[in-house]
Amino acid sequence: xxxxxxxxxxxxxxxxxxxxxxxxxxxxxxxxxxxxxxxxxxxxxxxxxxxxxxxxxxxxxxxxxxxxxxxxxxxxxxxxxxxxxxxxxxxxxxxxxxxxxxxxxxxxxxxxxxxxxxxxxxxxxxxxxxxxxxxxxxxxxxxxxxxxxxxxxxxxxxxxxxxxxxxxxxxxxxxxxxxxxxxxxxxxxxxxxxxxxxxxxxxxxxxxxxxxxxxxxxxxxxxxxxxxxxxxxxxxxxxxxxxxxxxxxxxxxxxxxxxxxxxxxxxxxxxxxxxxxxxxxxxxxxxxxxxxxxxxxxxxxxxxxxxxxxxxxxxxxxxxxxxxxxxxxxxxxxxxxxxxxxxxxxxxxxxxxxxxxxxxxxxxxxxxxxxxxxxx
Amino acid sequence: xxxxxxxxxxxxxxxxxxxxxxxxxxxxxxxxxxxxxxxxxxxxxxxxxxxxxxxxxxxxxxxxxxxxxxxxxxxxxxxxxxxxxxxxxxxxxxxxxxxxxxxxxxxxxxxxxxxxxxxxxxxxxxxxxxxxxxxxxxxxxxxxxxxxxxxxxxxxxxxxxxxxxxxxxxxxxxxxxxxxxxxxxxxxxxxxxxxxxxxxxxxxxxxxxxxxxxxxxxxxxxxxxxxxxxxxxxxxxxxxxxxxxxxxxxxxxxxxxxxxxxxxxxxxxxxxxxxxxxxxxxxxxxxxxxxxxxxxxxxxxxxxxxxxxxxxxxxxxxxxxxxxxxxxxxxxxxxxxxxxxxxxxxxxxxxxxxxxxxxxxxxxxxxxxxxxxxxxxxxxxxxxxxxxxxxxxxxxxxxxxxxxxxxxxxxxxxxxxxxxxxxxxxxxxxxxxxxxxxxxxxxxxxxxxxxxxxxxxxxxxxxxxxxxxxxxxxxxxxxxxxxxxx
Numbered sequence: 056x057x058x059x060x061x062x063x064x065x066x067x068x069x070x071x072x073x074x075x076x077x078x079x080x081x082x083x084x085x086x087x088x089x090x091x092x093x094x095x096x097x098x099x100x101x102x103x104x105x106x107x108x109x110x111x112x113x114x115x116x117x118x119x120x121x122x123x124x125x126x127x128x129x130x131x132x133x134x135x136x137x138x139x140x141x142x143x144x145x146x147x148x149x150x151x152x153x154x155x156x157x158x159x160x161x162x163x164x165x166x167x168x169x170x171x172x173x174x175x176x177x178x179x180x181x182x183x184x185x186x187x188x189x190x191x192x193x194x195x196x197x198x199x200x201x202x203x204x205x206x207x208x209x210x211x212x213x214x215x216x217x218x219x220x221x222x223x224x225x226x227x228x229x230x231x232x233x234x235x236x237x238x239x240x241x242x243x244x245x246x247x248x249x250x251x252x253x254x255x256x257x258x259x260x261x262x263x264x265x266x267x268x269x270x271x272x273x274x275x276x277x278x279x280x281x282x283x284x285x286x287x288x289x290x291x292x293x294x295x296x297x298x299x300x301x302x303x304x305x306x307x308x309x310x311x312x313x314x315x316x317x318x319x320x321x322x323x324x325x326x327x328x329x330x331x332x333x334x335x336x337x338x339x340x341x342x343x344x345x346x347x348x349x350x351x352x353x354x355x356x357x358x359x360x361x362x363x364x365x366x367x368x369x370x371x372x373x374x375x376x377x378x379x380x381x382x383x384x385x386x387x388x389x390x391x392x393x394x395x396x397x398x399x400x401x402x403x404x405x406x407x408x409x410x411x412x413x414x415x416x417x418x419x420x421x422x423x424x425x426x427x428x429x430x431x
Numbered sequence: 432x433x434x435x436x437x438x439x440x441x442x443x444x445x446x447x448x449x450x451x452x453x454x455x456x457x458x459x460x461x462x463x464x465x466x467x468x469x470x471x472x473x474x475x476x477x478x479x480x481x482x483x484x485x486x487x488x489x490x491x492x493x494x495x496x497x498x499x500x501x502x503x504x505x506x507x508x509x510x511x512x513x514x515x516x517x518x519x520x521x522x523x524x525x526x527x528x529x530x531x532x533x534x535x536x537x538x539x540x541x542x543x544x545x546x547x548x549x550x551x552x553x554x555x556x557x558x559x560x561x562x563x564x565x566x567x568x569x570x571x572x573x574x575x576x577x578x579x580x581x582x583x584x585x586x587x588x589x590x591x592x593x594x595x596x597x598x599x600x601x602x603x604x605x606x607x608x609x610x611x612x613x614x615x616x617x618x619x620x621x622x623x624x625x626x627x628x629x630x631x632x633x634x635x636x637x638x639x640x641x642x643x644x645x646x647x648x649x650x651x652x653x654x655x656x657x658x659x660x661x662x663x664x665x666x667x668x669x670x671x672x673x674x675x676x677x678x679x680x681x682x683x684x685x686x687x688x689x690x691x692x693x694x695x696x697x698x699x700x701x702x703x704x705x706x707x708x709x710x711x712x713x714x715x716x717x718x719x720x721x722x723x724x725x726x727x728x729x730x731x732x733x734x735x736x737x738x739x740x741x742x743x744x745x746x747x748x749x750x751x752x753x754x755x756x757x758x759x760x761x762x763x764x765x766x767x768x769x770x771x772x773x774x775x776x777x778x779x780x781x782x783x784x785x786x787x788x789x790x791x792x793x794x795x796x797x798x799x800x801x802x803x804x805x806x807x808x809x810x811x812x813x814x815x816x817x818x819x820x821x822x823x824x825x826x827x828x829x830x831x832x833x834x835x836x837x838x839x840x841x842x843x844x845x846x847x848x849x850x851x852x853x854x855x856x857x858x859x860x861x862x863x864x865x866x867x868x869x870x871x872x873x874x875x876x877x878x879x880x881x882x883x884x885x886x887x888x889x890x891x892x893x894x895x896x897x898x899x900x901x902x903x904x905x906x907x908x909x910x911x912x913x914x915x916x917x
Contacts, residue, residue, distance in 0.1 A: 096830070096831065097831075162653060163643070163659070163662075164643075164647055164653055165831060165832075165833070166647075166831075166833050167653060179653075183840075203823065203846055203847075204823070204836065204841050204842070204844060204847070205841070205844045205846075215844070216844075216845050217844055217845065217846050218845070218846055219846050221821060221846075221849070221850055221853070222810035222817070222821055223821055223850055223853035223854065223857075224853065231852075234898065234903050234906060234907065235852070235910075237894050237898070237907070238891070238894060238906070238907050238910055238911055238912075239910075239912065240890070241888070241890060241912075242912040244839070244843055245843065245848075245912055245915070248843065248844065248845045248848055251845035252845040252848045252849050252852070254845065255845050255846055255848075255849035290830050290831070293640075295615075295616040295638050295639075295640040296616040296619060296638055296640075345636060345637065345638055345639070346619075346620065346621055346623070346635050346636015346637040346638055347616065347619040347620060347621075347635050347636065347637075347638040348634075348635070349616070349638065351638070351639050351640070351643075352639075352643065384659055386659075
């Protein structure tokens with residue numbers, strides 16, 4: 056673990072790298088990268104997903120939530136054993152983790168937290184658009200969200216589409232295009248959706264398991280001219296009670312997450328090489344186990360990153376420590392890396408948007424001085 | 432000429448039947464006020480037995496007996512529990528798959544609740560009261576978790592019976608109901624210095640989930656500025672409230688042995704633990720619900736549901752003042768809301784959520800809710816819970832405790848619209864969704880007078896009239912901007 060050194064060096068390297076990247080992007084890789092977003096609602100426990108190995112304090116403050124048989128990452132952290140596929144990607148040099156990160160939010164409310172993680176604003180409910188929506192608008196890119204309802208994160212002033220498997224058969228009785236165009240003509244809000252609603256009629260498999268949805272996203276993103284950004288959601292990480300360790304509820308959720316990543320990787324074909332998968336969650340959970348063998352709402356969590364755009368596997372963190380005085384209000388892991396700087400660097404590399412532009416339009420009020428240094 | 436009730440019946444009720452003549456607006460408001468002021472007749476209007484009678488196939492006599500009591504008393508709960516056990520044991524012994532047990536535990540209770548809502552909303556005349564009921568079901572969202580499925584219909588009935596009293600009593604009943612206790616993890620929350628811990632009956636300690644949401648969602652909201660210490664205080668107060676007797680699963684109770692003894696502080700006030708636990712919890716809820724923050728939150732939510740996505744601050748102010756001066760008495764707030772509704776311009780500017788839209792669609796054509804009984808999770812068009820789930824809003828299945836959105840922006844998406852188009856196309860054609868009104872329209876089209884009642888733009892009216900075939904006409908009406916909004 057580089058402890059405090061990390062932030063110091065990264066600020067300097069960010070500038071150098073930004074310059075290098077722009078040359079590189081235009082010279083030999085003019086193509087825009089793909090981003091696949093997995094929204095993890097409920098607050099993923101970063102400490103269980105990626106458990107510190109040398110910070111022995113964790114064994115004092117957790118017992119039933121301790122994860123045995125973790126998979127080796129960088130020597131300082133162990134990956135939850137459920138995440139086999141992510142581990143394979145790690146070993147191939149295509150996966151990284153950012154730890155002790157968050158949206159500079161310590162209020163412990165799901166709904167404020169989710170608004171921040173999607174809106175990317177400086178305060179809850181400060182913005183009505185999403186940070187990826189704004190980034191896509193800047194780059195003029197399209198997205199596909201297989202979610203219900205449409206998540207804030209992909210909303211912008213442009214039209215946002217989302218799909219989800221339905222059991223209803225499509226309306227086969229009429230010329231739908233004429234019908235919908237006719238009904239909604241003259242209504243600004245509704246007519247914006249005419250085209251995309253007609254598109255929803257191309258129903259696919261009714262299986263709505265998240266890995267199936269990820270597969271659909273991957274297939275569509277890998278088509279020529281397909282969307283550049285994909286979204287799926289997985290809820291259930293709110294493990295207040297009987298969270299489990301190597302096995303149990305939280306392990307089950309991580310298995311699902313691993314399957315989603317694997318599914319995207321398997322079905323995105325060569326698009327994978329030019330993609331990055333990111334996880335987004337509203338907060339981490341209390342460092343200390345609560346009274347019912349679970350964890351309550353906390354502060355910092357971890358971010359999983361995977362995909363061909365990543366050229367070296369790292370755990371990126373400025374580890375804040377788990378001692379009582381190191382924890383926020385003596386209970387939560389502190390956020391030492393701003394998640395908005397992490398996602399900003401991802402957008403910068405995937406979409407080739409300048410950091411200044413990201414500061415101006417995507418994440419106002421942030422530094423954007425971070426270089427994850429995983430881009431090869 | 433007297434104003435017709437068509438607009439207000441769509442804004443604050445379930446619309447109107449084309450086969451019936453318009454009511455006057457004055458009459459509508461008189462009826463609405465009457466149902467609020469005489470809430471006993473609303474509460475006593477129990478249609479569960481005729482409802483079950485109308486379900487001719489799919490339920491055994493025993494189930495019929497159980498369901499007819501499920502909403503009413505605990506005897507039914509015990510019977511229900513016993514039946515679940517019997518079924519589970521039999522299925523396990525026979526090495527069968529547990530489809531039927533799952534159906535009884537989770538699917539049937541959700542279905543029963545949905546049947547009950549559709550029946551009351553479509554087949555009684557107390558529209559405004561029923562809309563308030565749906566509002567509160569969302570305000571106090573409980574979804575399936577920790578096997579609370581069988582408690583759900585009872586929880587929904589409990590809200591219906593208690594929503595005309597005081598906010599503080601309603602919140603107390605909600606947070607101490609087994610459905611909620613299980614959903615937000617309070618069941619095992621045990622005081623660190625409780626007898627249960629000292630005697631090592633359990634290693635469990637506290638769990639703050641219900642305490643936090645009580646502050647955040649049901650009462651003061653984060654704008655109040657409460658701290659973690661307040662959440663801790665509330666958590667300690669709630670320790671010991673649990674489902675003690677699993678044979679009597681509806682009845683959560685206070686078990687002192689699991690409670691954190693002593694005095695707990697919430698928002699600067701101290702609350703001393705008592706033998707029964709009731710007094711302490713009641714006092715803190717009384718204090719929380721008496722605060723301006725709660726008044727503002729409750730009335731903002733009401734205004735957002737009935738008036739506008741972005742409520743006019745003066746409306747919220749007006750209702751908040753009524754809430755405060757009536758000490759959280761909810762009927763006074765509802766009557767105040769009716770007063771505001773009566774002054775509104777008749778604009779079609781509030782997007783209907785999928786459930787209200789579905790009921791209005793059925794009512795327009797005088798179609799009764801379908802009565803199919805589910806045996807498993809497979810989709811069928813004649814199961815009302817399936818329809819509501821597909822359209823996007825089934826109480827009991829919201830993904831998070833803040834429930835379903837009240838604003839147009841979240842409902843107006845291609846996927847949700849597509850589902851409304853699909854469902855509209857089913858109306859009048861599918862065997863489960865036919866009626867005399869549909870047949871008449873199929874034969875001779877909509878009359879101009881019919882269409883004028885919806886206050887559609889002249890363009891929409893013409894478009895509906897000119898659409899062919901019949902299904903397209905129905906889609907054109909039910910998905911027109913003027914019908915999607917009210």
